[in-house]
Amino acid sequence: MNYTYRATENFWRNFYALPAAQKDSVRSAWAIFKTYPFDPRLSAHKIQRLSDIMKKTVYAVVIENDLRAVFYIEKNVVITFNVGTHDIYKR
Helix, strand or coil: CCCEEEECHHHHHHHHCCCHHHHHHHHHHHHHHCCCCCCHHHCCEECHHHHHHHCCCEEEEEEECCEEEEEEEECCEEEEEEEECHHHHHC
16 A cells, blocks of 8 residues: 655654654654555554554554654554654553
C-alpha cells in the first residue's frame, strides 16, 4: 500500500525536546519508517491501552532502547502523534 505520512504538532514538540543524539536516531528510523512502517527493523507492535482509549489501532516502533514513536493509520495516511520513552503510552 502507498502511504502518506503526517506528524502531529505534539510529535514535533516532543521531537524537538529530545537530545541531539536521539533526534539523529529518530531521523534514521524515519528513513526506514517512511518506506514501510512495519519494517521488521522497527519492531512495530500494537499498544493495546492506547488503542482502547483512542478507539483505533495504535502502534509503536522502536527507535532505540527506551525511545519509541507511536502512530495510527487512517485509510492510507500514517499519523505519527508522539515520540519519547515508554511514558508516552500513559498519556
